[in-house]
Amino acid sequence: MSPQQDNSRYENKADFEKSLNSLLGIIEGITIDGSINDDEVQFLENWIKDHRINEQKPPYDKLIPLVAEVISDGVLTPHELSLIKFTCNSLAAHEYFSNITADIQRLHTLLAGIAADGVVTGKELEGLSAWLAEHSHLENSYPYDEVCNKIGRVLKDNHIDQQEQKELLSLFGEFVSMLDDKTITNPTVNDNNLCEKNPHIDVTGVFCFTGASTRYSRAEFKKVITALGGTVTDAITTKLKYLVIGSKGQPQWKFGSYGSKIDEAIKLKKNGHPITIIHEIDLHAVIDAS
Numbered sequence: 001m002s003p004q005q006d007n008s009r010y011e012n013k014a015d016f017e018k019s020l021n022s023l024l025g026i027i028e029g030i031t032i033d034g035s036i037n038d039d040e041v042q043f044l045e046n047w048i049k050d051h052r053i054n055e056q057k058p059p060y061d062k063l064i065p066l067v068a069e070v071i072s073d074g075v076l077t078p079h080e081l082s083l084i085k086f087t088c089n090s091l092a093a094h095e096y097f098s099n100i101t102a103d104i105q106r107l108h109t110l111l112a113g114i115a116a117d118g119v120v121t122g123k124e125l126e127g128l129s130a131w132l133a134e135h136s137h138l139e140n141s142y143p144y145d146e147v148c149n150k151i152g153r154v155l156k157d158n159h160i161d162q163q164e165q166k167e168l169l170s171l172f173g174e175f176v177s178m179l180d181d182k183t184i185t186n187p188t189v190n191d192n193n194l195c196e197k198n199p200h201i202d203v204t205g206v207f208c209f210t211g212a213s214t215r216y217s218r219a220e221f222k223k224v225i226t227a228l229g230g231t232v233t234d235a236i237t238t239k240l241k242y243l244v245i246g247s248k249g250q251p252q253w254k255f256g257s258y259g260s261k262i263d264e265a266i267k268l269k270k271n272g273h274p275i276t277i278i279h280e281i282d283l284h285a286v287i288d289a290s
Contacts, residue, residue, distance in 0.1 A: 015198050020088045021105035023047055023067070027076075027084055028106065029113020032127035036076045039117035044071055059091055101289040103135055107144065108281065115172035122160060125151050141288045146171065146214075195245055195279040201286045204229040206239050210261040211246030213280055228290055236264040243277045
């Protein structure tokens with residue numbers, strides 16, 4: 001893909017607002033325990049790298065140098081944190097996203113920021129619990145309820161055991177974005193650039209699901225899509241608009257074997273059919289906003 005084509009990713013206001021919400025979420029996630037380590041700084045640097053292609057375009061021409069400067073010493077002070085938040089909030093008009101959608105986008109990358117260094121601490125969970133309490137309007141929107149239930153059980157005894165640590169990283173890890181054209185998804189899918197980043201999703205299109213979902217059974221998925229005016233099929237055909245990748249994937253995916261649905265969709269894409277492979281997280285955001 002040429003730079004000119006790639007540049008179009010952020011030419012509309014909806015994509016721009018989503019990128020700002022992602023930046024805010026990352027910053028809130030990596031600083032939620034009051035400190036920031038090298039791995040978390042690197043995670044924020046990944047956001048900068050992913051947006052370098054737009055740094056000559058307003059307002060990225062001011063935002064990217066600002067973020068780069070404040071993390072250049074490896075420290076993010078409360079003043080610098082406030083400055084970035086103020087700048088992002090000033091730039092985001094929220095014309096295209098409701099408050100719920102914008103805050104869910106922030107929650108996605110907030111969780112990714114917490115998981116960025118591979119460890120979830122009690123202090124981070126306390127900070128996350130406070131954030132969730134302040135954003136109770138997200139109730140019934142994925143993954144708000146799941147996260148509330150999980151951290152509520154973990155914080156009950158004020159101790160994160162090995163199994164709980166594994167479960168938290170598994171849940172939060174679904175939202176870890178490599179921020180280099182790899183989709184916010186489980187790493188087994190991430191490493192192969194299967195999913196479209198920042199996809200435009202028309203819920204009235206034709207959908208097919210593969211892998212295991214964290215949210216829906218196949219019957220529930222079909223019911224939701226049908227209610228929104230879309231169509232669900234079990235077959236990969238030229239009429240298909242979206243192949244949805246489930247967060248849990250399939251066991252064989254970690255070995256690079258993706259099964260017939262993904263293979264068939266990739267072949268059709270190569271032959272010019274406009275099939276978009278998306279991650280279920282992106283679909284959840286659209287469904288919740290509908």
